[in-house]
Amino acid sequence: xxxxxxxxxxxxxxxxxxxxxxxxxxxxxxxxxxxxxxxxxxxxxxxxxxxxxxxxxxxxxxxxxxxxxxxxxxxxxxxxxxxxxxxxxxxxxxxxxxxxxxxxxxxxxxxxxxxxxxxxxxxxxxxxxxxxxxxxxxxxxxxxxxxxxxxxxxxxxxxxxxxxxxxxxxxxxxxxxxxxxxxxxxxxxxxxxxxxxxxxxxxxxxxxxxxxxxxxxxxxxxxxxxxxxxx
Amino acid sequence: xxxxxxxxxxxxxxxxxxxxxxxxxxxxxxxxxxxxxxxxxxxxxxxxxxxxxxxxxxxxxxxxxxxxxxxxxxxxxxxxxxxxxxxxxxxxxxxxxxxxxxxxxxxxxxxxxxxxxxxxxxxxxxxxxxxxxxxxxxxxxxxxxxxxxxxxxxxxxxxxxxxxxxxxxxxxxxxxxxxxxxxxxxxxxxxxxxxxxxxxxxxxxxxxxxxxxxxxxxxx
Numbered sequence: 547x548x549x550x551x552x553x554x555x556x557x558x559x560x561x562x563x564x565x566x567x568x569x570x571x572x573x574x575x576x577x578x579x580x581x582x583x584x585x586x587x588x589x590x591x592x593x594x595x596x597x598x599x600x601x602x603x604x605x606x607x608x609x610x611x612x613x614x615x616x617x618x619x620x621x622x623x624x625x626x627x628x629x630x631x632x633x634x635x636x637x638x639x640x641x642x643x644x645x646x647x648x649x650x651x652x653x654x655x656x657x658x659x660x661x662x663x664x665x666x667x668x669x670x671x672x673x674x675x676x677x678x679x680x681x682x683x684x685x686x687x688x689x690x691x692x693x694x695x696x697x698x699x700x701x702x703x704x705x706x707x708x709x710x711x712x713x714x715x716x717x718x719x720x721x722x723x724x725x726x727x728x729x730x731x732x733x734x735x736x737x738x739x740x741x742x743x744x745x746x747x748x749x750x751x752x753x754x755x756x757x758x759x760x761x762x763x764x765x766x767x768x769x770x771x772x773x774x775x776x777x
Numbered sequence: 778x779x780x781x782x783x784x785x786x787x788x789x790x791x792x793x794x795x796x797x798x799x800x801x802x803x804x805x806x807x808x809x810x811x812x813x814x815x816x817x818x819x820x821x822x823x824x825x826x827x828x829x830x831x832x833x834x835x836x837x838x839x840x841x842x843x844x845x846x847x848x849x850x851x852x853x854x855x856x857x858x859x860x861x862x863x864x865x866x867x868x869x870x871x872x873x874x875x876x877x878x879x880x881x882x883x884x885x886x887x888x889x890x891x892x893x894x895x896x897x898x899x900x901x902x903x904x905x906x907x908x909x910x911x912x913x914x915x916x917x918x919x920x921x922x923x924x925x926x927x928x929x930x931x932x933x934x935x936x937x938x939x940x941x942x943x944x945x946x947x948x949x950x951x952x953x954x955x956x957x958x959x960x961x962x963x964x965x966x967x968x969x970x971x972x973x974x975x976x977x978x979x980x981x982x983x984x985x986x987x988x989x990x991x992x993x994x995x996x997x
Binding site: 678679 | 821848849850853854855856858860864866875876880922
């Protein structure tokens with residue numbers, strides 16, 4: 547029923563690849579930050595908290611431009627990574643993944659943080675009395691109990707990453723097959739005279755993906771509650 | 778053997794306790810708010826004394842002047858809390874095996890079977906903690922603590938959250954534990970009857986101070 551053309555498939559698959567990569571790389575950092583924000587009191591915590599949420603409120607074009615300045619070919623970090631590790635972000639799909647990962651980071655961190663905060667810390671004490679070192683407590687008690695929150699965060703982050711537009715197009719432009727995601731493809735299509743039908747198909751794909759992610763995130767949140775009650 | 782000589786300030790409340798015990802079951806008796814739990818938490822290493830020493834089985838685990846504070850997970854103690862605190866994401870069998878895994882102890886099927894039988898928890902092993910009754914939960918918590926092979930078992934009002942019927946259900950297991958498990962225990966309670974049945978020595982606490990120490994007769 548949806549007659550998706552090869553060019554549209556390219557954009558859809560690229561979006562999926564970018565979002566999967568962004569989510570997988572961002573998740574370990576998200577867990578670490580969520581744990582830090584949920585459990586530790588340290589100097590500068592409010593600043594760190596604000597920084598994590600910054601991509602949510604900053605104009606995406608600003609985030610994209612800052613990425614270009616930092617991770618572009620002549621950027622401080624970008625030139626170092628290109629010269630020493632051979633990693634290039636500018637105008638590559640990896641750059642799109644970086645932009646998407648950063649933009650979706652607040653949505654990834656929040657559910658993880660909430661689920662860590664909801665854990666009964668007395669269970670961690672019990673683990674300690676049974677001989678578990680702090681890092682073992684984290685991996686055998688804290689993380690498993692927070693897992694539904696981690697999955698919910700990953701789903702939300704993924705959904706945000708797949709739809710990201712402003713920062714991505716500013717940082718890596720809109721190159722079909724390399725950096726043209728669903729969003730930038732829709733943007734191009736609605737500027738072309740006969741693009742309406744193709745744009746419409748991609749719009750439907752976007753809606754389906756977003757709705758699916760929201761339903762999945764909700765389902766994981768319910769699992770989290772059941773898990774904390776030991777059923 | 779357990780040697781305790783500690784001081785701790787907790788807000789308005791000051792705790793200062795000193796006793797040495799060779800007893801099999803040291804009953805820590807006192808009204809709520811007397812400092813029993815704080816004292817047990819210090820023995821467990823969950824709370825750090827402001828001043829003093831704690832020696833478990835010849836090993837100094839706390840000595841504030843020497844700067845010694847052995848973390849909880851290295852103290853080789855077992856702790857049974859009033860609210861079982863079983864891991865909700867693990868089955869009963871996995872809960873029971875947790876301490877052995879964390880301490881990288883070799884499996885000891887004979888000891889495992891002995892403790893499971895002693896507490897009658899064999900039939901519960903496939904279940905989730907959420908599906909257990911309060912009494913069952915407490916028996917599993919006892920088994921979990923014992924299977925980590927502790928050199929001292931701390932029990933903080935383990936019957937406190939149970940109704941009378943359940944208490945009577947667990948008490949015989951505790952008596953068997955005392956007589957057969959061969960692990961010294963510190964048993965916290967505000968219930969005289971419970972301590973008369975279980976304790977071999979009593980430390981009586983009142984408003985953060987040890988007021989008497991001796992056999993169960995001091996409960997009179």
